[in-house]
Amino acid sequence: MSSSAAAAAPGLVLARDVSKTFGSRKALDGVSISVASGEMVALIGPSGSGKSTLLRSITGLQSIDAGAGTIQVFGETVQKDGRVTGAVRKARSKLGMIFQQFNLVGRLSLFSNVMLGALGRLPGWKGLLGLWPQADKDKAMAALHRVGVSDYAAQRANTLSGGQQQRGAIARAIVQGAKAILADEPVASLDPVSARKVMELLVELNKRDGMGVIVTLHQVDYAIRYCDRVIALQGGKIVYDGPSTALDQKRLIEIYGPEFEDAFWETKA
Numbered sequence: 675m676s677s678s679a680a681a682a683a684p685g686l687v688l689a690r691d692v693s694k695t696f697g698s699r700k701a702l703d704g705v706s707i708s709v710a711s712g713e714m715v716a717l718i719g720p721s722g723s724g725k726s727t728l729l730r731s732i733t734g735l736q737s738i739d740a741g742a743g744t745i746q747v748f749g750e751t752v753q754k755d756g757r758v759t760g761a762v763r764k765a766r767s768k769l770g771m772i773f774q775q776f777n778l779v780g781r782l783s784l785f786s787n788v789m790l791g792a793l794g795r796l797p798g799w800k801g802l803l804g805l806w807p808q809a810d811k812d813k814a815m816a817a818l819h820r821v822g823v824s825d826y827a828a829q830r831a832n833t834l835s836g837g838q839q840q841r842g843a844i845a846r847a848i849v850q851g852a853k854a855i856l857a858d859e860p861v862a863s864l865d866p867v868s869a870r871k872v873m874e875l876l877v878e879l880n881k882r883d884g885m886g887v888i889v890t891l892h893q894v895d896y897a898i899r900y901c902d903r904v905i906a907l908q909g910g911k912i913v914y915d916g917p918s919t920a921l922d923q924k925r926l927i928e929i930y931g932p933e934f935e936d937a938f939w940e941t942k943a
């Protein structure tokens with residue numbers, strides 16, 4: 675790519691002056707962030723600071739306040755004038771979304787769930803009838819193998835462990851051909867070993883495949899260990915945006931308050 679083409683390539687997220695009000699509470703208050711396409715960024719902050727609201731606004735799952743705020747995803751304006759725009763579909767096709775509660779269809783096999791990632795590329799009736807092209811089936815099995823759960827392909831999703839389901843959700847994003855993963859508390863419901871595996875997978879997709887990753891995390895130590903950049907929210911405002919290596923104890927106490935020690939050591943056991 676020429677340097678001018680690289681300069682023109684749209685980033686993963688460009689959010690300007692984004693606010694979101696629920697009743698009398700400002701969940702986001704004039705937030706602006708810019709995330710390049712191959713970055714891995716942790717969103718941290720105390721409970722209720724606006725992390726999920728920011729992520730949901732980026733994916734267009736929720737509209738932002740009317741006003742000057744705008745959000746672009748891969749160059750598509752997904753939020754403007756307080757409305758989610760029609761361009762959100764195109765943007766979402768490039769985003770793999772991962773949630774705390776896995777969001778797999780429980781009665782379907784793990785394999786079928788992963789195949790759902792290919793739905794956007796197929797006429798709907800073919801997908802509904804399970805008439806998947808062999809190339810997509812191969813891709814799904816390769817993705818399941820890559821995330822380490824191919825042995826469970828035929829098992830119903832609701833009989834799998836949380837860690838297996840979350841890895842399945844990541845396989846679905848791979849099959850979708852996502853250019854980035856937006857993950858909302860992906861490890862909050864997992865035991866420490868499964869949580870580490872999921873974080874390591876996200877890092878691998880970022881470093882090896884160049885996928886952008888934005889991940890909300892409660893565990894500060896995970897943010898520091900796995901993410902190069904951290905954005906911290908407090909009361910809906912950005913209070914830190916920089917390298918994770920520069921997050922020292924003083925800064926973390928500023929972000930979380932004096933209870934920070936508890937939050938930090940929560941996952942050390």
Ligand SMILES: Nc1ncnc2c1ncn2[C@@H]1O[C@H](COP(=O)(O)OP(=O)(O)OP(=O)(O)O)[C@@H](O)[C@H]1O
Nearest residue numbers: 696699700701719720721722723724725726727728
């Ligand atoms: N749908 C909603 N209706 C009303 N208030 C909401 C809604 N969603 C979020 N809020 C409020 O907005 C604020 C930010 O919530 P948000 O879920 O974004 O925080 P968070 O940082 O992700 O918190 P946590 O770490 O506990 O998940 C909170 O005060 C929350 O109560």
